[in-house]
Structures are given as structure tokens and as C-alpha cells.
Amino acid sequence: VRDKTSDQPHTFIFMVKMEKALNKSKKRSVLPRCDQDSVHLYPWPLLWKTSLLWFSFFVLGLSDSIRGPTLLDLKDLINEDVSAVSSTFALRAFGGLIGCFLSGFILDLLSPSSRYIFIAIAQVVISFCTIYLPYSPNLFVMQIVSVIFGFFNGSFHTAANVLLLRIWNGHNSSPYMYAMHFCFGLGAFIAPVLSKPFLMENIAGEVFDENGNEIFHGEESIRQEASDFWTIKTLYPLIGISMLLIIPGYIYHFVQVLKAEKKEALVNDKKANESDEKENISPCKRYLVITLMAFYYFTFAGLETSFRTFTSAFAVSCSLNLTRHQAADVLAVFYSTFAVFRALIIPLSAFASPVLVLWSSLSMIAVATLSLSIWAQTSLLCLKLGVALAGAGIASLFASGMLWVKNVIPVTNKVGAVFTMSCSIGAQVYCMVIGSYIESHAMVFIHLMTGTLMSLVVCFCMMNIVANWGRKAQRREVL
DSSP states (O other): OOOOOGGGHHHHHHHHHHHHHHHHHHHHHHHHHHHHHHHHHOOHHHHHHHHHHHHHHHHHHHHTTTTTTTTHHHHTTOOOHHHHHHHHHHHHHHHHHHHHHHHHHHHHHHTHHHHHHHHHHHHHHHHHHHHGGGGGGHHHHHHHHHHHHHHHHHHHHHHHHHHHHHHHTTOOOOHHHHHHHHHHHHHHHHHHHHHGGGEESSSSSSBBOTTBBBBBOOTTEEEOSSSSSHHHHHHHHHHHHHHHHTTTHHHHHHHHHHHHHHHHHHHHOOOOOHHTTTTSSSSSHHHHHHHHHHHHHHHHHHHHHHHOOOOOOHHHHSSOOOOOHHHHHHHHHHHHHHHHHHHHHHHHTTTHHHHHHHHHHHHHHHHHHHHHHHHHOOOOOHHHHHHHHHHHTTTTTTHHHHHHTTTTOOHHHHHHHHHHHHHHHHHHHHHHHHHHHHTTHHHHHHHHHHHHHHHHHHHHHHHHHHHHHHHHHHHHHHH
């Protein structure tokens, strides 16, 4: 007689095999569905909004950087010398400072949908200023156009950085922030290449006085190209018109966000804003972080602007006595690594935190400034390597700082305006200081960059200490 218990092991084994078979079939049916869900779950509408900012930053990089390569042609159009036309750069920076200050207050009063229109209006004005600049009848009109350009350029940058953080609120915004600033760097990198076919040719050569200032000889040394099309009077309108192509996109998203605001009502929006405004630290420590970040951006702007502006001048004035063409090659090394590392940081930011990126960037700049302090005047190879490391390190400092601070305090438009204003002031101060010594004492440039790097390291250490101190105090209050 067979015992019923003798069938139990066979029954158990059969049930286990059936369960395994069912699990395999479930996995086969679920995996493709998961892949489809992952595609559908990606926030594609946020990416479309971000693509507007990417394109805007690219064309702004073109418009902002095209003035340097075309400076001589601009001065020939109004029969002025280089120093007179160069005053438009300072006035543009002054306009940007005012634009940053005012837009920080205005943007916080606007609804989220209205900020798209604000950016669209700023870009339209920048576009018309770019188109009209080479048609300015005299220096005074050119200076007015530059102030207006700077005002709306500063307003745009203040609004765009904060808008991107708001678009990706609740998501990892690092790759998108780095990509946005890469687009600006790409536009700045392309600008000199794009301008070459549109430049006038100089027959007699440039004439300089004993102080190194250019002597203008009117139209005698200038030969216009056979075709009037290939001039900066065509180049500037082409860039300006390209900036208008994206305006319908901003209007479309303004309408879409406005509809969403009406459907969701203002109650949900207020709750979201209240949740966003929750701070990890006390108000006193918040103001301390903002002050330290303002100093961070002040020194960052001084570092970046100085390398972009005075690298060529240093290569000519230092003991190496390089020619202008060789000095231009050294500056090209800086721009190359600057653009390449802005591109590389986009995929890397998915794995690396802003703190890690910042410390890595500061370390590269430290090696660069140290090597330049020792070997910049003795070896061309060391000069190029130091400049290359500086470009790589500086590339991600602005975006990484913005991404770091958003995890500590809410980045409102007023806070963003403070950071952008600090950049404008820093660029002006460093240019005035270094410009006074670069010809007579070239190494002042390198020594100031080394001191600036040390200030950045100390500042970032203090920022981390204050942030951690504030978080610990907040946790104690919760407990």
C-alpha cells in the first residue's frame, strides 16, 4: 500500500518547476514592456523646453563673441580707432550689469509662463541690436546699441539659468545645465571661423605707433572684397536672423504653460512653490552662502575672462617673445580644451556630483597655474600645457557652482541675478587690473591667476562648511 506522503516530494518538485516556468514567462513578457515604459516615462516635454535654451545659448555665443574678430572692420565702418570702438565692450558690460540687477526683481514677480515671453522679448531685442550694429552711422549710436545689447543679454542669462533649474525640478538637471553652457562655448568657438570669409583685407598692413596703438589711415589700407555680400554688414544680420528662428518655440511653450496654470489652478502652484522654498539652512546661513557664492562667481569670472583676454598678450609680452600668430595658437589651445571638456562633462555629470566636478576642476587649474608660474617664460610646450589645463578646469566652474548651490538653497531669480552681477563686476575689475600691467610686467597675470585659484579653493571650502553646518542644525531641530 502506497502512503500518500510518498507522493508529496514529487508533487513539491512539480510545483517548483511550474513556478520557475511561470517566472521565466513573466520576465519575457515584462522586459519589453519595461523598455517601452522607460521610453514613455522620460519627460520629453521638458527636453523640448530645454532645447530652446540650448539653441538660444548657441546663437548668443555667436553674437557675443563675433565682435572680437570683427573689431577692426567695425572701426573702419565708422572711421574711428580701435580704442574708441573698444569702449563698446565696457558699455555692453555696464548694460549687462544693470540688466542683471533689474531682471532679478522683475522675474520673481512674473508667473512661470510669463518667463518664456520675457526670454523671447530679450532675445528679439538682442537680435535687432546684432543686426543693426554694423549699420551704426557713428560711434555714439554704436555705444547706445551696445548698452541695449548688454542690458537684455544680462537679463537673458539671469532668466535662463534659473528657468532651466525650474524646468528640471525633481530631476537630475546636471547634464542639461552643462549642455546649455557647452552650446554657448560652441558658439563662441565657431565665431572666429565663421567671421573669416566676411572680413576686409588689409593691403598695407597694420600701422602702430610707439606705444603699440594702431594708427588709422582711412580707406587707403583697406580693400573691399569684389562682392559686397561678403562683409560684416551681411554677417551680423545673418546671426541676428538666426536668433529669431526660435521665438515661435518660446511663444508655443508660453501658451502651453499658461493653459496648465489655469487647469491646475493657483492652489497647486502655490503648494509647489512653498515646497520649493523650503530651505535646508537658516536665513542667516543662507545669506552667508549667497555672499560666498557671489565671491565665488566674482573670482571665477576674473579667472575665465583673464585667460580668454590676456593669454595672447602674455605670450607676446613674456620672455618667450612669441609672434602674434604664435600667441593666437596658444589661445586656440585654451579654447579647444575649454570646448572639449564642456562637451565631456555632459555624459560624466550623470555619474559625478557637482562637488566632485568642482574639486576636479579646481585641481586642474591648480596644476595649471603652478606650472605656468614656474615654466611659462622658459618653455613654449609648458605654456601650452598650462593653458590647456586651465581651459579644461575653467570649463565647468559656472554650471557646477549653480548645480551645487541649488542643493543648498532655493535659487530664485534674485539669487541668480546676484551671481550674474558678480560675474560682470569680476570681469571688469580683472580686465582693468591686468590690462595695466600685462605689457610691462607680464608675470603679474600668472601670479594673479594663482592667487585667484587659491581664493576659489578657500571660498568653496567655506561654502561646504557653512552648508554642512546648516544641514546638521536643521536635522537637530527636526529631531
